[in-house]
Amino acid sequence: MKHLFRFIFFSISIVILSNCARTGNPEGGPKDEDAPLFVTSTPPYKSIHFDKEEIRLNFNEFIKLKDLNKQLIVSPPLKTPLLVTPQSTASKFLNIQILDTLTENTTYIINFGNAIEDNNEGNKLESFKYVFSTGKYIDSLSTSGKIKDAYLDESQKNINILLYKIDSSFTDSIVFKKKPNYVTNSLDTSLFNLTNLKEGKYLMIALKEAASDYLFNPREDKIGFFADTITLPRDSIIKKPIVLFKETQPYSFKRGKEITRGKIEFGYEGEIKDLKVQIISDTPNDFKSISKLEIGKDTLNYWYKPFEADSLNFIVTNDTFIDTVTVNLRKKKMDSLILNSSVSGTLHLRDTFFIKGNNPLVKIDTSKITLIDKDTLSVPFVSIISDLENKIAFVFDIEPKQKYTFKMMPDAISDIFEQKNDTLNFKFTTKEIEDYGRITMDIVNETSTHLIIELLEGKNKDKLVERRFITGSEQIRYNLLEPKTYFIRAIIDENKNNKWDTGNYLLKQQPENIIYFSEELKLRANYYLDGNIFTVKKPE
Numbered sequence: 001m002k003h004l005f006r007f008i009f010f011s012i013s014i015v016i017l018s019n020c021a022r023t024g025n026p027e028g029g030p031k032d033e034d035a036p037l038f039v040t041s042t043p044p045y046k047s048i049h050f051d052k053e054e055i056r057l058n059f060n061e062f063i064k065l066k067d068l069n070k071q072l073i074v075s076p077p078l079k080t081p082l083l084v085t086p087q088s089t090a091s092k093f094l095n096i097q098i099l100d101t102l103t104e105n106t107t108y109i110i111n112f113g114n115a116i117e118d119n120n121e122g123n124k125l126e127s128f129k130y131v132f133s134t135g136k137y138i139d140s141l142s143t144s145g146k147i148k149d150a151y152l153d154e155s156q157k158n159i160n161i162l163l164y165k166i167d168s169s170f171t172d173s174i175v176f177k178k179k180p181n182y183v184t185n186s187l188d189t190s191l192f193n194l195t196n197l198k199e200g201k202y203l204m205i206a207l208k209e210a211a212s213d214y215l216f217n218p219r220e221d222k223i224g225f226f227a228d229t230i231t232l233p234r235d236s237i238i239k240k241p242i243v244l245f246k247e248t249q250p251y252s253f254k255r256g257k258e259i260t261r262g263k264i265e266f267g268y269e270g271e272i273k274d275l276k277v278q279i280i281s282d283t284p285n286d287f288k289s290i291s292k293l294e295i296g297k298d299t300l301n302y303w304y305k306p307f308e309a310d311s312l313n314f315i316v317t318n319d320t321f322i323d324t325v326t327v328n329l330r331k332k333k334m335d336s337l338i339l340n341s342s343v344s345g346t347l348h349l350r351d352t353f354f355i356k357g358n359n360p361l362v363k364i365d366t367s368k369i370t371l372i373d374k375d376t377l378s379v380p381f382v383s384i385i386s387d388l389e390n391k392i393a394f395v396f397d398i399e400p401k402q403k404y405t406f407k408m409m410p411d412a413i414s415d416i417f418e419q420k421n422d423t424l425n426f427k428f429t430t431k432e433i434e435d436y437g438r439i440t441m442d443i444v445n446e447t448s449t450h451l452i453i454e455l456l457e458g459k460n461k462d463k464l465v466e467r468r469f470i471t472g473s474e475q476i477r478y479n480l481l482e483p484k485t486y487f488i489r490a491i492i493d494e495n496k497n498n499k500w501d502t503g504n505y506l507l508k509q510q511p512e513n514i515i516y517f518s519e520e521l522k523l524r525a526n527y528y529l530d531g532n533i534f535t536v537k538k539p540e
Contacts (some may be wrong), residue, residue, distance in 0.1 A: 035123045036063045036116065041130065050108075050132040055096040057130060062090040062119040070158070071113030071187070075194075076106065077179045077214055090119040096130075105135035107196045113187050127187075131196055141197040143230060145238030147190050147206050149222075150245040150502065150511040153461055153489070159244070160185050161192045162214060164203040166229060172506060175205055175216040175223075183214055202230040205505075206242045216505070218247045219269075223505050240540075245503045245511040253316055256302075256327040261334040262417055263359075264327050266300040266316060273319040277302050280324075281313045290360040290416055292388065303360050303416050306334065335359055337419040341406070341426040342391070349398055349430060349480045353406070356391040359415035364392060368412035371396065374403035402430045437523040439478045440530040441488060443470060446537045452491035452498065461487045461516075469498055483525045488517040490536045513539055 037060040038045075043052055065087050074082060083097040096110065111129040131138060143163075147156045162180035164170065181202070186192045192206075207214070208222035216223055224242040254267035266277055277291050277300060289304040314325045335358055342354035355361075364383050371379040371394070381396040392413070394406070408424040445451055455465040455478055465486070468476055478486075491500045492513045503511040517534045 033121070033123060034118075035125045036061050036118045038125070038128060043132065045130060045132075046138050047132045048136055048138065050102070050134050053098050055098070055110075055130065055132075057094045057096070059092050059094075059116075059125075062092055063094075063116050063125070064090050064119050065094075065115050066117055066122075068112075068115045071115035071185075073109075073111040073113065073183060073185050075109045075111065075183045075196075076103065076181050077183055082110065102134050105133075107131065107133045107135070107139040107198075109196050111184065113185065129195075139196045139198045141199060141232045141236070142193065142195045143197065143204075143232060143236055143238060144191070144193040146241040147186060147192065147224065148241040148243055150224075150243045151500070151514060153487070153514075153516045155190045156208070156244060157186060157188050157190065158208075159190075159192070160207045160209060160212070160214060161194060161242075162205050162207060163194060163197070163230065164205075165198075166201040166203060170203070172203075174203075175505070177215065179214045197232055199232050202232065204230045204238070204242070206244055208244055218505075219249060222246050225505055225508075227508065227510065243503075243511060247504055248502055251318060251321060253321065253323055253325075254298075256314065256316075256325045258327055258329055258331050261329075261331045262304055262306040263335065264302045264304075264312075266302060266314075266325070267298060268300070269298050275300055275318045276316070278315045278317070279304070279312060280315055281309065281311075283307065288362075288416055290362070292360070292390070295389070305416060305418075334417060337413075337415045337417075337421065339408075339413065339421055339424060341428075343426070343428045345428060347398065347404070347428045347430050348482060349400060349433070349436065353394045353396075353428075354391045355394070355408075355413070356389075357413070357415060358390065359417060359419070360390050361385055361392055361413055362416050363414040365412050368409035370405075370407045372405050372407075373399070379404065398430060400430055401432045404428055404430075433480070434526040435483075436480045437483060437525060437527045437529065439481060439486060439521055439523060440528070440532065441476050441478075441517070442531075442533045443474055443476060443490070444533060444535040445470065445473045446535060447492050450493040450496045450498075451536060452493050452500070454489050454491070456487045456489065457484050461489075469493075481523055483523055483527075486521040486523060488521065488534060490515045490517075490534065492536070492538060515539075 039058045039060050041058065042056045043050060068084060068087060078100040080100040083099060085095050102108065109129050109131050114124045114126050116125040116128055117123055147159050149156050161184050163182040164174055165181045182194055182197060184192055184194050204226040206224040207216060210220040211217065222244045224244040226238060226242055249270035251268065251270040251272055254269060256264055256266045259265050279289065284307050287305055289302065291300055291302045293300050309329055311326050311328045314327065316323050316325055338358045340356050342356060347353055364385065366383055371381050373379055379396050381394045384393040384395065386393065406426040408421055410422055411420040413421045443451065443453060451470050453468045453470060453476060457463050457465055466478060494512055495501065500514065501512050503509050515536055521529055523529055
């Protein structure tokens with residue numbers, strides 16, 4: 001019995017001790033917020049006379065790689081990418097295989113950006129780079145600066161900064177066909193820093209690339225360039241920002257394509273001037289056609305009254321271009337007429353009421369249209385068919401705090417295909433004047449040239465509310481504005497053509513300057529934002 005008691009006691013003790021010794025994740029305690037640390041490397045960091053084909057980097061904890069393809073930058077660029085392992089598992093080391101032939105007497109920077117992070121918490125080892133030289137010393141010069149967008153008032157991220165050495169073989173076209181001598185990336189900021197550079201003179205450009213091949217593709221990429229030559233070590237800090245812009249491409253005609261019966265799209269790219277499409281095929285006596293540029297697309301839409309034909313021939317012209325085009329006709333179905341109102345519930349006091357169609361609207365019978373207010377009184381209106389879009393404006397005196405009913409009887413509107421509407425009813429209301437606000441802005445023009453003043457709204461400042469053209473200093477008042485957050489910008493219209501003009505790299509033409517008013521204009525209902533002063537100066 002005594003031995004049995006000892007056996008039971010011994011067994012229980014073993015179970016208790018086993019449970020106490022069991023490993024697991026501790027509960028509580030401070031969270032690891034420390035980034036991993038680079039410890040050693042083979043060959044050592046900043047080695048000279050480098051002639052190896054493999055590098056090993058050691059860290060103080062298990063690390064993993066995130067977005068390596070986006071983050072890794074090698075400067076000068078290599079023709080064959082580095083092979084970095086492991087990428088799919090956590091490890092305390094990284095192996096780098098160099099598959100390219102290195103240039104003699106050159107300092108190389110392998111910049112991992114923010115791709116290295118610890119395995120557990122994701123703490124990043126920011127801007128980590130490994131540097132070595134195939135020569136007898138490490139180049140130590142640097143230059144830094146800032147990037148901005150010519151048109152957008154937002155921080156520019158993930159921009160490549162390229163340096164090309166200016167020597168006897170240098171031409172401006174080098175950016176289209178040859179990789180740079182040095183490259184870095186701004187990552188998640190608008191600032192850049194190029195390090196380990198040689199003394200000399202350089203061209204500096206910035207590229208927002210689609211392909212990340214360090215070659216400028218004008219169709220896809222944005223470019224910015226520093227107008228003056230960069231001289232190192234003098235220009236260690238670039239005071240003026242590099243301004244990114246998208247070049248306007250030369251006009252080129254693409255093709256004509258039948259979309260539906262009676263509708264052809266003519267595609268083009270680049271800037272157009274006076275684009276015209278003229279049919280040269282034989283047509284019936286009652287032939288009709290309308291062509292309109294599609295807003296926001298490089299497309300000219302051509303509608304025509306269909307007739308029996310297998311194909312149509314056209315002449316397409318602009319101010320410098322002429323071509324003949326044949327469009328094959330196979331479509332059997334025509335777009336039915338669809339009409340919609342521009343107003344959904346509320347007609348704001350600054351707005352115009354439109355009826356929009358999917359086909360060109362060519363005829364209106366106002367005797368079949370009525371507009372009445374909440375007292376069932378008839379409201380006089382004027383109708384205007386738009387030349388630019390498929391819509392009709394109905395202009396009338398809009399009264400505050402009113403209810404309107406707009407009714408169209410059948411056959412009130414006809415499109416180019418002689419299709420007519422069915423009965424349509426639209427109801428909408430207006431708000432009180434006190435539901436709106438006002439912004440007054442004193443523009444002080446110190447540029448000695450024309451200004452385009454734009455009132456914008458939207459999270460990305462991308463919705464134009466109103467545009468004004470001024471030649472001097474004046475006060476601008478915006479009445480009946482909805483309670484929203486607004487922004488104001490000034491375009492310095494150097495060539496006085498009443499539009500913003502982009503830049504051109506080969507012509508060494510910078511885009512026209514855009515200056516944003518420094519404050520958001522948060523407008524409340526029944527409130528006047530007055531006393532604002534916007535001084536517009538030419539950037540230095």
